[in-house]
Structure formats: C-alpha cells, structure tokens
Amino acid sequence: MSKYERHIFICTNRRAEDNTKGCCARNGAEAIRAAFKEAVFERGLKGKVRANQAGCLDACSFGPAVVVYPEGIWYRVPSPEDAVEIVEKHLVKGEIVERLVIPRSWAKE
Amino acid sequence: MSKYERHIFICTNRRAEDNTKGCCARNGAEAIRAAFKEAVFERGLKGKVRANQAGCLDACSFGPAVVVYPEGIWYRVPSPEDAVEIVEKHLVKGEIVERLVIPRSWAKE
Numbered sequence: 001m002s003k004y005e006r007h008i009f010i011c012t013n014r015r016a017e018d019n020t021k022g023c024c025a026r027n028g029a030e031a032i033r034a035a036f037k038e039a040v041f042e043r044g045l046k047g048k049v050r051a052n053q054a055g056c057l058d059a060c061s062f063g064p065a066v067v068v069y070p071e072g073i074w075y076r077v078p079s080p081e082d083a084v085e086i087v088e089k090h091l092v093k094g095e096i097v098e099r100l101v102i103p104r105s106w107a108k109e
Numbered sequence: 110m111s112k113y114e115r116h117i118f119i120c121t122n123r124r125a126e127d128n129t130k131g132c133c134a135r136n137g138a139e140a141i142r143a144a145f146k147e148a149v150f151e152r153g154l155k156g157k158v159r160a161n162q163a164g165c166l167d168a169c170s171f172g173p174a175v176v177v178y179p180e181g182i183w184y185r186v187p188s189p190e191d192a193v194e195i196v197e198k199h200l201v202k203g204e205i206v207e208r209l210v211i212p213r214s215w216a217k218e
Contacts, residue, residue, distance in 0.1 A: 002181025003215070009118065011164065025186035054118065056160030072111025106112070 001084055002070065007090055009054035010077075023056075024063035029079075030066045035082035039087035062074045062102050074102040094108055111179065115200055117145055118163035119186075120174045132165075133172035141173045143191035148196035158200055171211050178197075183211040 010033040014025035036051035059065035062076035066086075073082045073096055077083050082100055119142040123134035126152045145160035168174035171185035175195075182205055186192050191209055 002169070002176070003183060004181075006178070007178070009161070012164075050167065052118070052166065053164030054122075057161065058159065059112070067116070069116070070181055072113075072116070072179055074112060080140070103192070 004047045004050045007069045008051045011057040012053050013056040021060050026063055027063045029064040031080050032077050035083035041082045043092055068090050075100045076102055077098050113159045114157045115118045116162045116178045120166040121162050122165040130169050133174055136172045138173040140189050141186050141192050144192035152196060152201055184209045185211055191208050
C-alpha cells in the first residue's frame with residue numbers, strides 16, 4: 001500500500017534563459033504547483049493526495065508537465081485554472097481531463 | 110499508458126542546516142540519485158525507467174526517501190549500493206527489496 005491515494009508530480013525544472021529546450025519553470029510551473037497544493041487542501045484531500053515538486057519529467061515541449069500516479073496519466077497544465085480542474089475532476093471524481101492529457105503517441109517516442 | 114514502465118522519484122530536498130527535521134540532501138540524496146541514474150543506464154533501462162529528482166516526499170525520517178511508481182513502493186535508500194540493489198532486483202527482476210521498504214505502518218500515519 002502506498003502512502004497516498006494519488007501522487008501528483010509537477011515539473012518545476014529551470015534551465016538557463018538561453019537554453020532553446022525551454023523549461024517548465026519559465027512557463028509558470030511554480031504557480032501551477034501552488035494551485036495544485038491549494039486545490040488539494042481546499043477539497044479536503046490533504047494526506048490522501050500529494051502535490052509534489054519534481055525535476056525535469058522529460059516532457060519539456062508540453063510544459064508545465066505533470067504526471068499523476070498510480071494511474072500514470074500525463075497532463076500539460078498551462079494555467080492554474082487547469083490545475084484546479086484536474087483536482088476537481090480527476091482527483092475528486094476520478095474523471096480524466098482528456099483535453100489536457102499529453103497525447104498518447106508521445107509516450108512511445 | 111504511461112511514458113515509463115517505472116518512474117522512480119528520489120527526494121533531494123535541502124533544508125536549512127539548523128532545521129531539526131533534517132533533509133534527504135544532507136543524508137546523501139544526490140549521490141543516491143546519481144547511483145539510480147547510472148544503474149538504470151547500465152542495465153539498459155533508459156527510456157523504460159526514469160530516475161527523477163523530487164522535492165520533499167514527506168518521509169524525512171527515512172531519508173533519503175524514494176518512491177517507485179506505478180507500484181507505489183516506498184524505500185529508504187541509505188547508500189548508493191542500496192540504489193543499485195533496488196535497480197537490479199526490483200526494476201530488472203520485479204522483486205521488491207523488502208529490507209529497504211519503509212514500514213507499511215508509516216503509510217497510515
């Protein structure tokens with residue numbers, strides 16, 4: 001048994017400004033992480049769900065990138081409102097937010 | 110389908126020197142992370158397994174703390190040799206390294 005029902009990892013990796021690969025930090029990942037933490041707390045999920053900082057998830061082109069375990073669902077989360085939607089739909093109701101799921105084809109790259 | 114067969118998250122969180130809670134960084138977490146990455150590469154698991162940096166996993170008293178998804182197995186990993194053992198046994202053979210598993214009772218705290 002794992003400690004958490006769901007464990008969300010949010011990439012907050014920061015690369016140098018001139019790195020052409022970009023990075024999730026530059027795309028607002030810290031605000032996304034804060035939105036996840038706050039929404040988890042507000043929905044009474046603290047202790048059951050953890051919104052965790054993570055280093056590079058190697059999904060840079062979709063950043064800010066997020067993965068939810070144990071399901072292993074990968075999301076691109078462009079705004080804090082999207083983070084709240086993932087918490088309300090996926091984490092509370094168990095409904096995957098398809099419009100934000102990183103395309104399955106990417107997983108085979 | 111997730112991008113990785115297994116995704117290892119290694120806490121490398123660093124707290125202030127005078128913080129009594131301690132931190133995984135002070136207990137050698139960066140060397141543990143390097144050992145995981147190297148062992149994953151050497152066993153030909155690159156692309157299938159990712160050894161990822163993570164922020165605080167809230168298992169500070171067992172640090173360096175590690176969690177392997179999708180199984181959700183939590184390990185304390187005191188030395189780089191232990192990281193290599195987890196890669197060889199758990200990730201290659203699918204055998205959980207029981208002596209390093211963080212006690213299940215902790216998950217209910």
